[in-house]
Amino acid sequence: MEKFKSFSLSSPPLIFLSFLFLSSLSPISPSGGRRHYNESLFDATLLPNTSTYDFIIVGGGTAGCPLAATLSQHFKVLVLESGRNNQDYPQTATEDGFLQILADASSGVANSPAQSFTSLDGVSNIRGRVLGGGSSVNGGFYSRAQPAFFEAGAAAGIVWDMGLVNASYEWVEKKVVHRPKLDIWQTAVGGALLEANVRPFNGFSVEHLEGTKISGTTFGPDGRRHSAAELLGYAKLTNLVVALRATVEKILLDIHPGGLKKPFAKGVMYRDSLGRPHYAFLRPQGEVILSAGALGSPHLLLLSGIGPPNLLRPWHIPLAVSHPFVGQFLADNPQTGVTIISPFRLPTYLSKLVGISNSSSFYIETSTKNTPLHPQISAASPILNHTIASLFEKVACPVSTGSLWLASADVQDNPVVKFNYFASPVDMGQCIEGMRTMAKVLKSPKLEGFKFPGVFGGKEFRYVGPEMVRDEEDDLQLEGLCRKSLTTFWHYHGGCLVGKVVDSEYRVIGVDSLRVVDGSTFAVSPGTNPQATVMMLGRYVGSQLTKEKWTPNRFAAGKKR
The missing domain is CATH 3.30.410.40 (Cholesterol Oxidase; domain 2)
Structure with missing residues (x-):
């Protein structure tokens, strides 16, 4: 029989900087020297009422942070995160704090980094509402996807570049993963x-x-968590704005009369913590990318009029695009x-x-x-x-699936969810x-x-x-x-499946300039914990988009058109 023993890691921990929230739009360099991604974090109340970007990413979570860091190398990027900075919550930093997060969410503590919801199956669940998303409030387990995950993607039409897949995993692991x-x-x-x-x-x-x-862990040798938010450390900070406490209410669509051309996303409308509206618009060739998770992304599509007509009609939401599979094929392990x-x-x-x-x-x-x-x-x-x-x-791979639908026309209200365990x-x-x-x-x-x-x-x-x-x-x-x-690992996925809601390049079918890049696109939960693959996907798609769109003379960040 194999001998079983524990292993430890001797490599030095990553630098973890505690930094006060920005009080103005003036750049601040921690320690007076090395720049930190906190320079790009702003409360949404400080941002202009109208702005333009090459990419607008809805959700500064497990997929949104690596996606933004990658795209910011060549494009102007806005990330809209409904929660606060994860560094505002000491409980997100340690393993002991994990229990407090669960307790606070289940008891409805105001401003918790996680929000609870209970599915119609009667199982209590949570969703991250903080920078770093689920990676800031989970158990820290890190393991890559099983072959069945990539096989399911290939069956739906994805042509995987496995060299880029592995390079994207390694890019993530260099920053946030440790050997326990x-x-x-x-x-x-x-x-x-x-x-x-x-x-x-x-x-x-x-x-x-x-x-x-x-397996790997996102808790370092010093016991501190390293969430997807730290992948923003790779970003080109002059090209990145991360708006905190910014709640996106709808995707702004340009719909051609008579349906002669496909609708296209031209921006989003979001509100700050004071309830004031802001409008972020796309530059030419830009895109809105939803990275709000398996609940948030289909939820926002429905609120924007993209979904099954029968789910929109009760809430008097004008139909923009009839999409029968938005919110469908939702699963939880x-x-x-x-x-x-x-x-x-x-x-x-x-x-x-x-x-x-x-x-x-x-x-x-x-x-x-x-x-x-x-x-x-x-x-x-x-x-x-x-x-x-x-x-x-x-x-590992539940066959049982359910769906989500609107509980109201208010984005602050969780959708109704049933997983059919x-x-x-x-x-x-x-x-x-x-x-x-x-x-x-x-x-x-x-x-x-x-x-x-x-x-x-x-x-x-x-x-x-x-x-x-x-x-x-x-x-x-x-x-x-x-x-x-029966309970949950919080590994729910689906709702915007590849081949059903998005195509093989994560573009929303029937709508231009709009993609979904997060776990809502998964038909199979990747590996023992999905966070590794969700972070990888953000880097992977960001790299592919850069290759597709960027040339020094055509689509460089900051270039006037």
Whole structure:
């Protein structure tokens, strides 16, 4: 059997600068020397009522930041982000803060970096509302996409340049990805996965490899997060404006009478935090690019009159382009599993380890968390102050899909969402197989040290919530556990699929000068965590657009026309 051990990284951490929010449009250089991307961040209230750019990117998140950094090398770029600077929220910087983010979002704390929503399936979920998007509020796990992701894209018409794909991943990894050291719990689970036949042991890798591996993380050796926002450090700052607290209400379309020509995007209308409207327009040959995520991008298309007529009519939204698939084929990867109490305290340590099944149909991950409790509760029940350790699985490529539609004509209101978890028996079958493997993991001697003395002798786990089934060969018991423990990894995707809403180059079908570049275009969730591939996609499409559009004499940033 392969020997399982933890690995650490000795390379120096990235420089993380804490910087106060800009109070004017005057450039400020941190430390009086090296320029920082905060120079390009402005509260939307400080921006002019009307402006023009080569590219307008809606969403300064996981895809929008690398896309903007790439395009800014040769074009004037405006990024419109509805949230604040992630550096305004200390909780986004650490693994302990991850729990606070979830708690604040679920309790509706004002100005939280994440916004909660509950699907019609009854599962609570979140979406990032902060610079860096989901990469600023997630668990930091980093792993590249599986072959099935690229195969699905190719089937929809995408001609992948795999050389550029790999170069784009490397561009991201150089800035924000680190090699982690495992804690005692994840080291033990790694050994148990190997005993449960989730083999081979692949050591550390950011590649998608079947078996057990240690993956990359966006938390550095100093414990601080490095989100997609830091990819703005690659930008040409003189060409970049990032507007914070800028809520885009609609895409401005030029529609030809009689439909003789395709409508084209000419800009967007957005409001600042004081509710004042601003209009950003495109220069000749420019484009509006939606990078607002799997909820935000289809939502904005609908609010702009691009979508199924029956979904627009109740809200009196004029139909601009009939598009039957906007908001359709929305999917979320089910998370199921069990949680135990550790007999001794461990630090909060989010997932750094993954077991990938031989068929890549399910992934098994783990984490430890310390939930803050009131001192009186801790004193009365010391057991409650221990660490909780979770073992959970992800159904890799759910067949079940749902949709989203408008809850109102107000962009501030989340759309109505239904994912239809486990509607397909294929998904349930994959969940059952993953649960069966987890049951074997929990029986491993490697985890014996995490048990308590049993009431009737022996040792046993103490569970929080649903317990692992007694008989892992009983599919009905396993199915019941899949349903009882159902929650989410926050890896929802779809709503603007390639071949349905956008073409193979991410252009909205039937509308010129408008693209969607984010996870809403995915038919398959990439790898064990999508953030690596979403960031890669921003860089990838930005590079392709630069090659397509830029020449020194034709479309250079700042050139008068």
